[in-house]
Amino acid sequence: MTKAEKYKVLISQIKQLISGEEDFTANLANISSAIHYSFNFHWTGFYLSKGSNLVLGPFQGLVACTRLAYGKGVCGKSFIEQKTVNVPDVHKFEGHIACSSLSNSEIVLPIFYKGNTVAVLDIDSENFNNFDITDEQYLEEISNLISPLFTDYQTR
Numbered sequence: 001m002t003k004a005e006k007y008k009v010l011i012s013q014i015k016q017l018i019s020g021e022e023d024f025t026a027n028l029a030n031i032s033s034a035i036h037y038s039f040n041f042h043w044t045g046f047y048l049s050k051g052s053n054l055v056l057g058p059f060q061g062l063v064a065c066t067r068l069a070y071g072k073g074v075c076g077k078s079f080i081e082q083k084t085v086n087v088p089d090v091h092k093f094e095g096h097i098a099c100s101s102l103s104n105s106e107i108v109l110p111i112f113y114k115g116n117t118v119a120v121l122d123i124d125s126e127n128f129n130n131f132d133i134t135d136e137q138y139l140e141e142i143s144n145l146i147s148p149l150f151t152d153y154q155t156r
């Protein structure tokens with residue numbers, strides 16, 4: 001299967017997963033697993049906006065940093081600038097927060113609810129240059145599927 005085909009299968013799986021369940025945590029947990037094991041990424045998970053930090057949410061992979069300040073690291077940049085940040089080599093990204101020494105490239109996508117960023121989807125790869133425009137486009141589609149799950153989410 002091509003990468004695009006894998007993403008199409010993944011998107012249909014995510015739609016099925018969330019259509020039968022309304023629990024926020026259960027859905028984010030299953031989505032992180034579905035993404036992670038579709039591509040065998042190094043780490044896949046969510047950081048959720050709470051107070052003045054991004055706080056670790058459901059994820060798959062090794063133990064990670066629990067709190068990231070807004071604007072700090074790749075996640076903070078994506079959150080503040082409200083855009084996808086694709087980093088081909090994390091060692092060259094000033095301010096990168098290394099939760100694992102095995103991560104070499106990273107992509108972070110904002111998740112919006114009613115025009116505000118409420119969370120980010122963070123994916124790490126052990127390969128350099130792992131993420132391209134295909135990943136960006138399909139992961140943005142996934143981020144849009146996740147947005148409505150934040151209906152009752154409180155950022156404080």
Ligand code: SME
Binds near residue numbers: 065075076095
């Ligand atoms: N590398 C991220 C921190 C989170 S971990 O990758 C799970 C960053 O720079 O924001």
